Amino acid sequence: MELLKLESITKDYGNGKGLFDFSMNLNKGEIVGLIGINGAGKTTLLDTVSGKILADSGEIFYDGEKIGIDSKCRKEFGISVNPGFYDYLNTYENLKAILYLNGISDKKIVNEKIKNVLKIVGLKNVENKKIKEFSFGMKQRLGFAQAILNSGSIMLLDEPFVGLDVNGRNMVKEYVKEMVEKNQMAVVFSDHNLDEVKALCNRLVVIRNGRKIYDGNLDIKSSIIIKVKDSSGIDNSIAKKIDSTTVEVTERNINDKIKNITKITEITRIEKVMNPLEKMLEVNNNVENH
């Protein structure tokens, strides 16, 4: 069932950067990995959904209803998009502030919720420590704590693994999986690391230069386009026929397939077609031209 729908969202920073005509949906029980290199537009997208940034145009629907920037339903979203902390307050007080902002002030409930979350994220022993004394990794854990503290149906996580050690990363993964299984939550998390994403999500959205370039499952294969003299004798078990002189084969067992094709007809040219993920990974060490 569709929980969230983004329709042609555009946020133009005026320098050619931002988010452009971005549409996607999010269903209950889905964990979507949002992949893109530095500057691709991941944070802009998540900030637009969370309401932190106001889009120039486009629509956002939650549970079938159009939502405005100050919509109350956003309280249903657990958000760790660029989490902000009060540096001079301690762990407990920071989380208490989040609950207060969300209208939860009953002392017993506040205490129970915070204790529970601190146990999950492994910050139980530092509940009285001030944030200004926190390491980056501890801040990341607290950011995740904020996201799960009052989350309802949707969780938006902006690079939740950055700065976390193996235990921290596993904690996030296990919690997200459990919540999705138990409560049919929907989660979007961003990252640059495809391996990290693969291990957790069941759908992938790739963003580049503020535009969506892929939305689908993880099983994307590269393929090879082969130009041949005559494709008529080649059957589908060897290669997929595109037209009278073009066939396509997936990269797996490519050498065997090429041998079979040459038995039937002459090959004139071979082109590798990269899938969007490969294209993205090819420039993984670069940033989008800032």
Ligand SMILES: Nc1ncnc2c1ncn2[C@@H]1O[C@H](COP(=O)(O)OP(=O)(O)OP(=O)(O)O)[C@@H](O)[C@H]1O
């Ligand atoms: N307020 C702003 N004014 C102008 N340009 C901006 C602004 N905020 C972001 N940008 C630019 O928009 C692009 C997208 O930025 P965004 O932070 O959404 O990318 P990102 O994919 O989250 O990157 P990273 O992985 O580095 O966090 C970048 O080129 C960035 O420099």
